[in-house]
Amino acid sequence: MTEPTPPAVTYGSYLKIEELLSLQQPRSAGPEHDEMLFIVIHQIYELWFKELLHEFDRVGQLLQRNESHRAQHTLKRILTILKVLVAQLDILETMTPLEFLSFRERLAAASGFQSDQFRQIEFVLGVKSDAALARFPERSRARMALADRYRQPTVWDAFLHYLSREGYAVSPAALHRDVTAPVSPDPEVQAILITVYRSDPKNAELCERLVDLDEGIQEWRYRHVKMVERTIGAKSGTGGSSGALYLRGTLGQNLFPDLWAIRGAL
Numbered sequence: 427m428t429e430p431t432p433p434a435v436t437y438g439s440y441l442k443i444e445e446l447l448s449l450q451q452p453r454s455a456g457p458e459h460d461e462m463l464f465i466v467i468h469q470i471y472e473l474w475f476k477e478l479l480h481e482f483d484r485v486g487q488l489l490q491r492n493e494s495h496r497a498q499h500t501l502k503r504i505l506t507i508l509k510v511l512v513a514q515l516d517i518l519e520t521m522t523p524l525e526f527l528s529f530r531e532r533l534a535a536a537s538g539f540q541s542d543q544f545r546q547i548e549f550v551l552g553v554k555s556d557a558a559l560a561r562f563p564e565r566s567r568a569r570m571a572l573a574d575r576y577r578q579p580t581v582w583d584a585f586l587h588y589l590s591r592e593g594y595a596v597s598p599a600a601l602h603r604d605v606t607a608p609v610s611p612d613p614e615v616q617a618i619l620i621t622v623y624r625s626d627p628k629n630a631e632l633c634e635r636l637v638d639l640d641e642g643i644q645e646w647r648y649r650h651v652k653m654v655e656r657t658i659g660a661k662s663g664t665g666g667s668s669g670a671l672y673l674r675g676t677l678g679q680n681l682f683p684d685l686w687a688i689r690g691a692l
């Protein structure tokens with residue numbers, strides 16, 4: 427007996443379009459017109475977060491293999507996605523405060539604050555927090571994924587190990603630092619980076635891409651808080667924080683402090 431031929435792969439079956447299009451479920455009565463935009467844009471962010479995490483894993487592997495050219499190429503892709511993430515806020519800013527209010531109460535305590543993938547990105551970049559980890563139910567997908575990232579070296583750690591393999595005398599203390607601790611300024615690392623900038627164009631380029639990344643994340647945070655201010659003013663957030671006041675406290679914090687510290691010395 428011949429096996430039945432499997433159905434031909436189509437656009438719809440490959441991309442699971444039926445499932446995808448059934449995932450936007452407004453909660454407001456009516457439903458309110460603007461809730462669709464709110465749902466779609468958040469889902470798109472989560473998909474891009476997924477892709478970013480996929481690419482960050484790649485950067486780590488490529489640096490480990492000393493394939494700096496390909497690591498830079500992947501960083502360029504990450505930076506391009508970040509630009510899209512920032513630009514997307516423009517779309518949400520077409521929603522007025524009253525349009526948001528038309529369905530806001532239906533969000534209850536839901537907030538981007540609870541996005542585990544955003545916290546995973548922060549963890550990859552060195553912003554690790556026990557409290558962020560503990561907010562997710564034990565044994566949930568989110569908790570396990572975050573716990574994994576909590577223990578893993580950050581992008582900065584991968585970069586320091588790469589520099590060491592490139593022949594730079596990165597101290598054992600820097601190479602074996604506690605990867606769950608914040609990345610703190612290190613004068614010895616800064617001295618190495620100054621040498622890199624002055625005499626090693628290939629690795630200086632890599633440093634610049636990391637600065638782009640740092641600046642890109644900060645740009646998203648700034649644009650998000652301005653969007654929050656124009657949409658809900660000084661009201662508290664659905665996630666239970668003080669809202670814009672809390673978010674403003676997350677601004678201006680450099681992910682890779684050593685790369686900023688050396689600029690004045692170059």
Ligand code: HEM
Binds near residue numbers: 467538650653654
């Ligand atoms: C009208 C649109 C939006 C408003 C009014 C808003 C408001 C807020 C507020 C007030 C917070 C602070 C936490 C809280 O108490 O809820 C917050 C956090 C956050 N929001 Fe939004 N948000 C909006 C859209 C978005 C979008 C589209 C994303 C994309 C994923 C997003 C991602 C986040 C993230 C990741 C946090 C946590 C930031 C941190 O802890 O550093 N938000 N948002």
